[in-house]
Structures are given as structure tokens and as C-alpha cells.
Amino acid sequence: xxxxxxxxxxxxxxxxxxxxxxxxxxxxxxxxxxxxxxxxxxxxxxxxxxxxxxxxxxxxxxxxxxxxxxxxxxxxxxxxxxxxxxxxxxxxxxxxxxxxxxxxxxxxxxxxxxxxxxxxxxxxxxxxxxxxxxxxxxxxxxxxxxxxxxxxxxxxxxxxxxxxxxxxxxxxxxxxxxxxxxxxxxxxxxxxxxxxxxxxxxxxxxxxxxxxxxxxxxxxxxxxx
DNA sequence: AAGACGGTCAACCGCTCCTTC
DNA sequence: CGAAGGAGCGGTTGACCGTCT
Numbered sequence: 001x002x003x004x005x006x007x008x009x010x011x012x013x014x015x016x017x018x019x020x021x022x023x024x025x026x027x028x029x030x031x032x033x034x035x036x037x038x039x040x041x042x043x044x045x046x047x048x049x050x051x052x053x054x055x056x057x058x059x060x061x062x063x064x065x066x067x068x069x070x071x072x073x074x075x076x077x078x079x080x081x082x083x084x085x086x087x088x089x090x091x092x093x094x095x096x097x098x099x100x101x102x103x104x105x106x107x108x109x110x111x112x113x114x115x116x117x118x119x120x121x122x123x124x125x126x127x128x129x130x131x132x133x134x135x136x137x138x139x140x141x142x143x144x145x146x147x148x149x150x151x152x153x154x155x156x157x158x159x160x161x162x163x164x165x166x167x168x169x170x171x172x173x174x175x176x177x178x179x180x181x182x183x184x185x186x187x188x189x190x191x192x193x194x195x196x197x198x199x200x201x202x203x204x205x206x207x208x209x210x211x212x213x214x215x216x217x218x219x220x221x222x223x224x225x
Numbered sequence: 226a227a228g229a230c231g232g233t234c235a236a237c238c239g240c241t242c243c244t245t246c
Numbered sequence: 247c248g249a250a251g252g253a254g255c256g257g258t259t260g261a262c263c264g265t266c267t
Binding site for chain 1: 232233234235236237238
């Protein structure tokens with residue numbers, strides 16, 4: 001016999017938002033068990049918490065992710081994996097849900113397509129003295145190239161400044177492709193690109209040293225030293 | 226113009242971790 | 247020390263919206 005939830009589900013109304021915001025401002029965050037009744041909401045505590053954290057909380061940034069934010073997400077994801085709250089904690093105004101959604105809808109796809117394009121790009125890298133400019137994905141236009149190599153577009157955007165991390169990402173991926181795809185190589189790759197990563201996440205390492213030390217040991221990153 | 230399709234994002238679900246007793 | 251309940255997290259879903267055919 002299935003139990004029917006007594007709580008309301010689905011999208012939040014403005015009135016519910018107002019009640020929740022007022023309640024949290026009055027009683028503070030935490031104690032989510034009591035929030036629904038205090039606010040007069042027919043919502044479960046989880047729903048209230050999520051709504052507050054992802055939508056109502058002050059200083060939440062909305063809209064597109066800036067380039068440096070994307071940069072940070074990629075770097076942190078390489079270090080932390082899918083620990084979205086930790087990643088989001090390093091990006092002011094962004095929630096774990098935001099980061100997770102952005103990763104799933106933008107970055108994972110980009111990295112996947114990059115994965116398939118890497119071998120092609122790699123060949124060009126060896127031919128060219130200015131390798132990173134040849135791949136479409138580096139310009140953020142990694143749509144399918146319909147099976148055959150396209151002529152490099154030489155439009156004005158060709159000379160647009162390219163974030164250096166894309167270059168390093170490509171080179172790191174190349175390294176990875178060349179070596180192999182197993183976990184051992186993943187670990188090695190962490191070491192290869194370590195300088196770059198560590199510079200980008202110094203603060204994180206300070207804040208999370210215990211947590212990360214554990215991760216790094218698990219991944220063998222510091223074990224090689 | 227309209228239906229199909231794909232992308233995005235808010236919200237839910239189930240699991241794990243943490244705290245308290 | 248173990249059990250129970252609460253809190254938090256990541257994965258997944260589904261509705262909505264824009265674009266394509």
C-alpha cells in the first residue's frame with residue numbers, strides 16, 4: 001500500500017516564497033524540520049531547504065557563468081569530482097545545483113566532445129606551431145563537424161584571446177590520450193598538470209586541507225612525492 | 226504555422242553521513 | 247556502542263522554452 005505524501009509538490013508560488021523567506025529571516029537557516037510549520041507551508045523540510053538554498057538565499061547569482069567561473073569549475077571538478085557543494089562553495093553566488101546543472105548541460109558535453117576530437121586535434125597540434133587555435137571546440141563551438149574535418153574558420157574570432165586553461169586542458173588531455181585511459185594514468189595526469197591546478201586552487205587547499213589530503217592520498221597525487 | 230526535438234533548470238528522490246540519546 | 251532521526255548531498259526527472267524542420 002503506497003503512502004501518499006501529504007505535502008505539496010512542484011513549483012513554488014510567490015506566496016510560498018514570501019512565507020519561506022520571512023520565516024528563514026526570522027528564525028535563521030537550519031532547523032528545517034520546524035520551518036514548514038513555522039512558515040505555514042505545506043511543504044516538506046527538504047523542499048523548503050532546497051528552495052531557500054537554490055533560489056531564495058540572498059546574493060545568489062543568476063545568469064551565465066563567467067569564463068573564470070567555468071575555469072574554476074573545471075579545475076575543481078578535476079580535483080574533487082562530483083562534489084558539487086564543495087565546488088560551489090568556492091564560487092560566490094553559485095549554488096551546488098547551479099554548478100551541477102551547468103556541468104551536466106554544458107561542460108560534460110564539451111569535455112566529451114573534446115575527448116572524441118582530441119585525437120584529431122592532436123595530429124594538428126604536432127603539425128602546427130600554434131596548435132590550440134586550430135580546434136573548433138576551443139572556441140566553444142564544438143558542434144558536430146558532421147564526420148569530416150572542416151576547414152578552420154579564419155574569421156576575426158580566430159584571433160580572439162583564448163583562455164590559457166583551454167590550451168592546457170587540451171595538452172593535458174593529449175597526454176592522457178597518449179598514455180592510456182585507466183585509473184593509474186588518471187592519477188599520473190593529476191601530477192603532470194599539478195602546477196597549474198595548484199595555483200588555481202590554493203585557497204581551496206588551505207580551506208579544505210584535511211578533506212583534500214585524504215582525496216589526494218586516495219588518488220595517489222601526493223603519494224608520488 | 227505547427228509539430229518535433231533538444232537544452233536548460235527547478236525540484237524531487239533516495240542514499241549516506243552526522244548527531245543525539 | 248548502536249539505533250534512530252535529522253540534515254545534506256548527488257543523481258535523476260520532468261516541465262518549460264527555444265530552435266529546427
